[in-house]
Amino acid sequence: MWFLVIAAFILWLIVRKKNKKEKPVSLPTNNSAMLEQHVRFYQKLTPEQKKSFAKRVQDFLGRTAITGVGTTVTDLDRMLVAASAIIPIFAFPDWRYNNIDEVLLYPDRFNEGYEQAGENDRNILGMVGSGAMNRQMILSQPALRSGFEYNDGHNTGIHEFVHLLDKADGAVDGIPEYLLQNPYIIPWVNQMHEEIIKIRSMHSDIDLYGGTNDAEFFAVIAEYFFEKPEQLEIHHPKLYSLLEGMFRTQSVFSPPGE
Secondary structure: OHHHHHHHHHHHHHHHHHHOOOOOOOOOOOHHHHHHHHOHHHHOOOHHHHHHHHHHHHHHHHHOEEEEOOOOOOHHHHHHHHHHHHHHHOOOOOOOOOOOOEEEEEOOOEOOOOOOOOOOOOOEOEEEOOHHHOOEEEEEHHHHHHHHHOOOOOOHHHHHHHHHHHHOOOOOOOOOOOOOOHHHHHHHHHHHHHHHHHHHOOOOOOOHHHHOOHHHHHHHHHHHHHHOHHHHHHHOHHHHHHHHHHHOHHHHHOOOOO
């Protein structure tokens, strides 16, 4: 039965892609106001940087479909998805995601069979697709929203787009080679593995899920970095320094002239 459910879902996706026609995308006109109200990263930017961020949000939405599966997608949802995508790459003005076409929003958690009903291991908040779902992402709508509502170090949208960044070099392995210059790869891997050991032995404040494997550690620590950078710098200065260099946030938030 579980196999048939997955097969039916994949068949639906394939048929849907074949029958899908290009339609003009209606973009929200009040994106800047929504970003100002809901996205803390955006609030910290200079006026010129805010213009750039909003423009890149519009560009992302113009190229990426946001589709509700069993739920209605609002302009705010679309804006939060786009903000999740732009935050990790904001310091890279020429970067575009070339490995995603569509984000599917589910009304709740789901399981590995994409099932949304029942209690059968339905604990997934987000997933980057592969195989028949390549170039797609699934996000829990409530998790997407709560990631920006609460400043608790967790943000499912950012988490999944960091996985996409990791995937851009061909492997989801916690080593984003497009972001890391060669001299910093070994220090990053060493620091990552050292912290994973601490997480697994319950001697770290980093979310336990970060100890799952290298790829999940990178996504979890990126959430922490963008959500609570000051706390991360205090508790994990080496990790903070490596992430600051990786995402180049120093160039974003440094005062003019520095």
